[in-house]
Amino acid sequence: MNAKEFLMRGINLERRVETIKEQIEHYKALVNDCSVTYSDSPKSTASNYKLEECTQKIMDLQEELCSAMADLVDVTCEIGKAIQKLDNYDYQDLLVNRYVLGKTWEKIAEDMNYGIRNVHRLHGEALREIKIFS
Template sequence: MTPKEYFKQAYRLDKRIDSQVVKLGELRALAGCAQTISYEEKIGSPNRNTEAPFVKVLEKVYLLENHINEQIDKFVDLKYQMADAIETLPNVDLGLVLDYRYLQGMTWEKIAEVMNADVRTIYRWHTKALQLVQMPENPIII
């Protein structure tokens, strides 16, 4: 895995978590909806499901919440590991470019504005930083 692929993981994982949070909101809304009532005569069966219909939705909400929490824990660990790798760079400017781009998710133009440099200079620093950064021994891979 190249340093660039390693650092891009945080963005992808963040977007995946955002997507799952949206799904969670939809499930919660579904769990809160009133279910339709059937007034038909039901034939008694010993195997018939007697749980309320929203119980299955609540179980899915619970499982998705746990999955999201696991993903968030992995995301935080990944960001800490990335920050440690960035701190190994010999030049502060190179580290700031990687920090702004991959840990804070800034655009190239915003990084150039914050660092008072031209976008081409930021690209050059970015390339040099990726060449010099020391990858962790056991990188977190998503």
């Protein structure tokens, strides 16, 4: 694993966490859209089964979300420790902003008061300096 792959693990896990959250919200909306109608006709167990099935999917996704978030915290801490070992504070700021906080290149350039090309140059230098232990 190279330095960039090591650092990208956090961004990839964060994207996974957001996808799971969206899935949970989607299923919750479907469950909430179910309405109860009362009539004299016999109950349908099929609709209850579907509701239970959907609720179980939500619970399964919530477990998956907790696991993904725990992984994200672990990976982000590991990435942060590797970044802190750099002697150059500009490299540290750039890598934390990009790989821990998930900022765009444009926002990083603005925050650091650099041009975008300079940020990309610094990024390449920082990647060559960072030491990873895989």
